[in-house]
Amino acid sequence: MRAYLALVWAVARKDLMVEFRTRERLTAMGAFAVLVGLLFNFSMDTAVVRPQDIAGALIWMTIIFGGLLGMGRTFRLEEEDGALTGILQSPIPLDALYLGKVLGNFVLLSVMTVLVFLVFGLFFDLRFSGSSVTLVAVVALGVLGFVSLTTLFSAMATRSSMGESLLPVLVFPLLVPVVVYGTTATDRLFAGRPVVEVGGNLRMLAAFAIMFTVAGAWLFRFVIEE
Amino acid sequence: MSQKQARWAVGVLGTLGVATMIVLHWMVFFWVPTESRMGLVQRIFYIHPAAWWIAFLGFGIVGLCSAAYLWLGDERLDRAAVTGAEAGMVFTTIGLITGPLWGRVAWGTWWEWEPRLTLALILWFIYLGYFLVRRSTANPEQGKRFGAVIGVIGVLDIPLIHVSVTWLRSLHPEAVILSADSPMNLDPSMGVTFGVGLLAFTLVFASLFLARYTVAGYEHELDLRDGIPAATQGAKA
Numbered sequence: 130m131r132a133y134l135a136l137v138w139a140v141a142r143k144d145l146m147v148e149f150r151t152r153e154r155l156t157a158m159g160a161f162a163v164l165v166g167l168l169f170n171f172s173m174d175t176a177v178v179r180p181q182d183i184a185g186a187l188i189w190m191t192i193i194f195g196g197l198l199g200m201g202r203t204f205r206l207e208e209e210d211g212a213l214t215g216i217l218q219s220p221i222p223l224d225a226l227y228l229g230k231v232l233g234n235f236v237l238l239s240v241m242t243v244l245v246f247l248v249f250g251l252f253f254d255l256r257f258s259g260s261s262v263t264l265v266a267v268v269a270l271g272v273l274g275f276v277s278l279t280t281l282f283s284a285m286a287t288r289s290s291m292g293e294s295l296l297p298v299l300v301f302p303l304l305v306p307v308v309v310y311g312t313t314a315t316d317r318l319f320a321g322r323p324v325v326e327v328g329g330n331l332r333m334l335a336a337f338a339i340m341f342t343v344a345g346a347w348l349f350r351f352v353i354e355e
Numbered sequence: 356m357s358q359k360q361a362r363w364a365v366g367v368l369g370t371l372g373v374a375t376m377i378v379l380h381w382m383v384f385f386w387v388p389t390e391s392r393m394g395l396v397q398r399i400f401y402i403h404p405a406a407w408w409i410a411f412l413g414f415g416i417v418g419l420c421s422a423a424y425l426w427l428g429d430e431r432l433d434r435a436a437v438t439g440a441e442a443g444m445v446f447t448t449i450g451l452i453t454g455p456l457w458g459r460v461a462w463g464t465w466w467e468w469e470p471r472l473t474l475a476l477i478l479w480f481i482y483l484g485y486f487l488v489r490r491s492t493a494n495p496e497q498g499k500r501f502g503a504v505i506g507v508i509g510v511l512d513i514p515l516i517h518v519s520v521t522w523l524r525s526l527h528p529e530a531v532i533l534s535a536d537s538p539m540n541l542d543p544s545m546g547v548t549f550g551v552g553l554l555a556f557t558l559v560f561a562s563l564f565l566a567r568y569t570v571a572g573y574e575h576e577l578d579l580r581d582g583i584p585a586a587t588q589g590a591k592a
Contacts, residue, residue: 298480344508
């Protein structure tokens with residue numbers, strides 16, 4: 130078990146180290162988040178719409194679109210250098226490879242998510258009065274669910290002739306539960322509603338995240354093999 | 356089942372299906388009495404849920420056969436999955452057309468974010484993704500595996516999507532036909548027509564499924580015939 134976790138960590142660590150040194154994906158995702166915040170600001174007539182009321186929707190849409198931008202490139206580096214063949218020939222179990230990729234993506238997207246909250250809080254003067262621990266749990270579970278699906282499908286997109294344009298078509302319909310439960314929970318917490326009101330959301334987000342991380346770990350081998 | 360038997364079965368099931376379909380439409384338009392509350396538009400219920408049932412059956416076949424294909428790697432399972440997906444997409448489209456037709460009269464709008472209608476739309480797009488990935492790879496075997504992965508993920512996700520959209524909003528008439536204390540004044544002939552509708556759609560589906568499955572078998576044989584000489588040539592060169 131410990132050896133397995135070490136393998137998972139090795140993959141995630143490699144991805145994060147590459148990212149830390151190049152800052153390619155994070156720069157793209159971070160710039161995207163800030164710029165979308167800027168565009169949202171111009172797209173809303175604040176005399177009619179209060180940003181506070183639709184904060185959840187804005188934040189989650191930015192996480193999903195920005196996330197897709199970065200997640201789509203999960204396997205790009207390996208594909209370009211032909212390193213994927215090397216990794217596939219190494220004795221690492223394919224589910225460990227998948228979980229390592231999920232972990233790396235999860236950390237990356239979490240960083241972007243924090244940035245999204247900071248920027249949107251600043252731009253739209255959002256006041257948060259709810260339970261911050263619950264908000265962190267909602268966001269973490271939602272992001273994990275999102276990452277588990279997109280990591281699997283980005284491997285598929287890398288292997289297909291359609292490339293990254295395939296990703297939204299595949300992922301968006303499947304992502305409906307994350308959007309529904311993530312957005313409503315975030316909106317309720319921003320409105321200062323009690324934690325009990327988002328208990329159901331948390332359970333469903335957890336179910337989604339666990340289900341597709343497990344399913345992804347099993348299905349990954351059929352996607353990545355030549 | 357041999358190809359000759361399959362052709363026979365397709366013919367018999369298809370003829371029966373089309374005949375039942377004609378009888379169904381005669382029943383819907385001329386035989387069954389008009390429901391007192393909803394009026395004429397209620398007659399679409401003999402067609403709409405039947406199409407819906409086939410759409411789900413198709414999706415069930417896709418999910419089961421995809422999982423089994425990934426597990427066992429049997430070519431026939433992939434053929435059954437793609438056949439189920441094609442039929443499922445056609446009947447989801449029928450459901451998506453007949454639903455809003457009824458909704459225009461009953462709700463006053465063509466489109467309503469009603470859970471089942473929303474689910475149908477999402478289902479349609481999952482089918483679309485299934486066909487897109489199948490065709491997007493240079494290696495057809497890989498495309499089949501990709502499709503199967505979408506099939507499995509889709510079937511796992513459908514219950515969650517259903518729960519989430521239902522939780523968000525519900526306007527759909529709750530299975531008025533099936534509940535015992537139904538407020539509707541249900542004439543026995545309505546139940547009969549409904550049953551005939553289910554039978555007609557199932558027969559048509561069965562014949563389409565068998566026909567498409569047989570064609571997929573022919574395609575596979577052709578691929579083999581084309582593939583083997585090419586491979587031998589390659590080996591010689």
